[in-house]
Amino acid sequence: MNTQYKKGVVELCVLSLLHQRDCYGYEISDVLSKHIDIADGTVYPLLRKLKADGLLTTYLQEESGGPPRKYYKLTELGRETYQNDRAEYLRFAQSVRKLLEDESDDKE
Amino acid sequence: MTKNEFMIQLSGELHKRNVLDAADIIEEYEQHFAFKLADGYSEEEIAAKLGNPVALAIQFDEPDVKKQKSGSRPFVIAGLCGVDLFAGLFFILLAAWGLVMAMVSLASATLTVCLFGGLNLYNLIPTMPYWCGAILALSFAALTVLLAVGCVYFAAFLRQLVRSFGRFQHNVLAGASGKAMLPSLTISPQLSPAGKRRLRSAALVSLALFAACFVLSYFVCSVSAGSLEFWHTWGWFGYTGLN
Amino acid sequence: MYGLNAVALVFFGCINVLAYHLCKCQESKRKKVIFALCAVLLVCNLLRYCIVYPLIQGVVVPPVEFSAVAYFVVPVILLASKKRMHSWAAYSGLMAGFFYYMAMIIAGGPLYAAEAPADIYLSMFCHGAIYFCGFLTIATEAFCKRDAPKLVLGVALVAARAAVLRPFVTGGNRLLIYILLDATVIRQLLPQNVWTLALPAYYIVIAAFVLLTIRGFYRRNQKQYRKFSSKYKKRCNPFY
Numbered sequence: 001m002n003t004q005y006k007k008g009v010v011e012l013c014v015l016s017l018l019h020q021r022d023c024y025g026y027e028i029s030d031v032l033s034k035h036i037d038i039a040d041g042t043v044y045p046l047l048r049k050l051k052a053d054g055l056l057t058t059y060l061q062e063e064s065g066g067p068p069r070k071y072y073k074l075t076e077l078g079r080e081t082y083q084n085d086r087a088e089y090l091r092f093a094q095s096v097r098k099l100l101e102d103e104s105d106d107k108e
Numbered sequence: 109m110t111k112n113e114f115m116i117q118l119s120g121e122l123h124k125r126n127v128l129d130a131a132d133i134i135e136e137y138e139q140h141f142a143f144k145l146a147d148g149y150s151e152e153e154i155a156a157k158l159g160n161p162v163a164l165a166i167q168f169d170e171p172d173v174k175k176q177k178s179g180s181r182p183f184v185i186a187g188l189c190g191v192d193l194f195a196g197l198f199f200i201l202l203a204a205w206g207l208v209m210a211m212v213s214l215a216s217a218t219l220t221v222c223l224f225g226g227l228n229l230y231n232l233i234p235t236m237p238y239w240c241g242a243i244l245a246l247s248f249a250a251l252t253v254l255l256a257v258g259c260v261y262f263a264a265f266l267r268q269l270v271r272s273f274g275r276f277q278h279n280v281l282a283g284a285s286g287k288a289m290l291p292s293l294t295i296s297p298q299l300s301p302a303g304k305r306r307l308r309s310a311a312l313v314s315l316a317l318f319a320a321c322f323v324l325s326y327f328v329c330s331v332s333a334g335s336l337e338f339w340h341t342w343g344w345f346g347y348t349g350l351n
Numbered sequence: 352m353y354g355l356n357a358v359a360l361v362f363f364g365c366i367n368v369l370a371y372h373l374c375k376c377q378e379s380k381r382k383k384v385i386f387a388l389c390a391v392l393l394v395c396n397l398l399r400y401c402i403v404y405p406l407i408q409g410v411v412v413p414p415v416e417f418s419a420v421a422y423f424v425v426p427v428i429l430l431a432s433k434k435r436m437h438s439w440a441a442y443s444g445l446m447a448g449f450f451y452y453m454a455m456i457i458a459g460g461p462l463y464a465a466e467a468p469a470d471i472y473l474s475m476f477c478h479g480a481i482y483f484c485g486f487l488t489i490a491t492e493a494f495c496k497r498d499a500p501k502l503v504l505g506v507a508l509v510a511a512r513a514a515v516l517r518p519f520v521t522g523g524n525r526l527l528i529y530i531l532l533d534a535t536v537i538r539q540l541l542p543q544n545v546w547t548l549a550l551p552a553y554y555i556v557i558a559a560f561v562l563l564t565i566r567g568f569y570r571r572n573q574k575q576y577r578k579f580s581s582k583y584k585k586r587c588n589p590f591y
Contacts, residue, residue: 025136025139025140026136026139026140026143029140030143033157039157039158039159040140040157040158041137041140041157041158041159041164042159042164042167044133044136044137044140044164045164045167045168046167048129048133048168067139069139070132070136076290077290077291080290080291081291084291226468237354237464238354238468239353239354239355239357239358239460239464239468240353240354241354242354242355242358242468243354243357243358243361246358246361317361320361321361324357324360324361325354325357327357328353328354328356328357329354331353332353332354332460
C-alpha cells in the first residue's frame with residue numbers, strides 16, 4: 001500500500017483516538033500498533049507534525065512514581081479537521097469498498 | 109540493535125539535521141523504551157519495531173513556519189465593530205422575514221381549522237357552502253405545510269449564516285494576533301441528508317396539493333354560485349352588484 | 352354545493368397514491384398500517400352501531416347495506432389473518448369503496464349536501480379505509496381463482512340477509528341494497544305491462560354484473576401481484 005496514503009490514514013486514526021480522550025505519546029503508539037500494521041516509531045514524528053500544524057496542543061501532567069508525562073490534546077481546529085476528514089474518509093472508503101466488492105460479484 | 113545504539117544513531121541524525129526540541133524527542137523515545145521493557149520485550153525487538161533511526165530522523169526534519177505578529181490589532185477591532193453593526197442589522201431583517209413566514213403559516217392553519225369546523229370567528233370568514241369551504245381549507249392546509257417547511261429551511265440557513273459570520277470574525281481577530289485560523293464555514297444550511305430529503309418531498313407534495321386544491325376550489329365555487337365571479341354572487345365584499 | 356364532489360376527488364386521489372406508495376414498502380410496515388387502520392375502523396363502527404345508534408339516538412339500525420357489512424367483514428378478516436378469506440375482504444372493500452367514491456365524485460354534491468359534514472367525513476373515512484385495505488391486499492397477495500365461488504356466495508348471503516332483516520330496518524326503501532333488490536329503477540321507469548319481461552332481465556343483468564366484477568377482480572390481482580412482487584411465490588393448493 002502507498003506509504004503516503006497510509007500516513008494520511010494513520011493521522012486520522014491518531015485524531016480519532018485523541019477525540020475520545022487526551023493521551024500521551026506511548027499510549028497512542030501502543031494502541032495504533034495493536035490495530036494497524038505500522039512501525040510504532042512513526043507515530044512520534046506524526047504527533048510533532050500535527051502539533052506544528054495547530055491541530056494538537058500538549059500539556060505536562062505529574063505522574064506518581066515517574067517523570068511528568070506529556071499529554072496530547074485536540075484543539076478546536078483539530079476537532080473540526082477530524083470531523084471533516086472522518087466524514088470524507090468514510091464516504092470514500094464506502095464507495096471504494098462497493099466498487100471492489102461489485103467487481104468480485106460480477107465474476108461469479 | 110541495542111537501545112543505546114538506537115538512541116545514539118537517532119540523536120546524531122537529529123543534530124545533523126538541526127531539528128529543534130531534539131532533547132524532547134529523545135526523551136519520548138526513552139519513555140517508549142521504558143514502557144516496552146516493562147512489558148517484557150527485549151531491546152532488539154523494540155528497536156526493530158521502531159524502525160530505522162535515520163528514516164525517523166528524516167520525518168522529524170520538517171521546516172517550521174513562524175507566524176508574523178501584526179501590530180495593527182486596534183484598527184482591525186475598530187473595523188470589525190463597524191462590520192458587526194451592519195451585519196447585525198442585516199440579521200435582524202432576515203429574522204423578521206422568518207417571523208413573518210411563520211405568522212402567515214399560523215394564520216393559514218387557523219383558517220383551515222375554521223373552514224373545516226364551520227366556525228366563523230368574529231364573522232371574518234365570508235359565507236360559502238360548507239363543501240366549497242372544505243376544499244379551500246384543504247388548499248390552505250397544504251399552504252401551511254409548505255410555509256412551515258420554508259420556515260424550517262430558512263431557520264437552518266440563518267443559523268448557518270450566523271455561524272459562518274462568527275467564524276469570519278474569529279479568523280480576522282486570529283489573523284491580527286497571530287493565532288491559528290480555523291477553516292471558514294460554508295453558508296449553505298447544514299441539514300442531514302435524510303432531513304433534506306424529507307423537507308424536499310414535503311415541500312413538493314404540499315405545493316402540488318395547494319395549487320391543485322386552490323384551482324379546484326375556484327372552479328367549484330364558481331360552478332356552485334353559477335357565475336365566474338362568485339364573490340359578487342355571494343356578496344363577500346359587501347357589494348352584490350349586477351349578476 | 353359541488354365542493355363535496357371536489358373533496359371526494361382529492362381524497363380518492365390521495366388514498367390511491369398513498370396505497371401505491373405503501374405497496375412498495377416492506378411487509379412489516381404494511382402490516383402495521385393495515386392493523387392500525389382495521390382496528391380503528393372496527394372500534395369506530397362497533398361504537399356507532401352498538402352504542403351511538405341504540406343508546407344515544409334511540410333507534411336500532413342493523414347494518415344491512417353492502418358497505419355497512421363490509422365495515423365489519425374487512426377489518427375482522429384482515430385482523431384475524433385468515434389468508435383464504437382475504438379475497439372476500441379485498442373484494443368487499445374495493446367494491447364498496449370504489450362505488451361510493453365514484454358516486455361522491457360524480458353526484459355527491461346534490462345527493463348528500465344536506466347531511467351534516469361530520470357524518471360525511473365519517474362515511475368517507477370508513478369507505479376510504481376499506482378501499483385502502485382492499486387495494487393493499489389485492490396488490491400484495493396472490494389469490495386463488497378457486498375461491499371465486501366464495502365471493503359469489505358472499506354477495507348472495509349479504510343480499511339474503513338484507514331481505515330477511517328488512518322488517519327491522521327503518522327507512523329501508525331508501526337504502527341502496529333494497530333499491531337494487533326491489534328493482535325500484537325498473538318499477539319507476541318502465542310501464543307496468545313490461546314488468547314480466549323486464550324484471551327477470553334486470554336480475555340477470557345484476558347477476559352478470561357481479562360475476563364480471565369478480566372475474567375482473569382476479570385478473571387485476573394477477574396483474575398487480577406480478578407487478579409488486581418479483582416472482583409468483585405461492586401456487587394455489589387445492590387441498591388446503
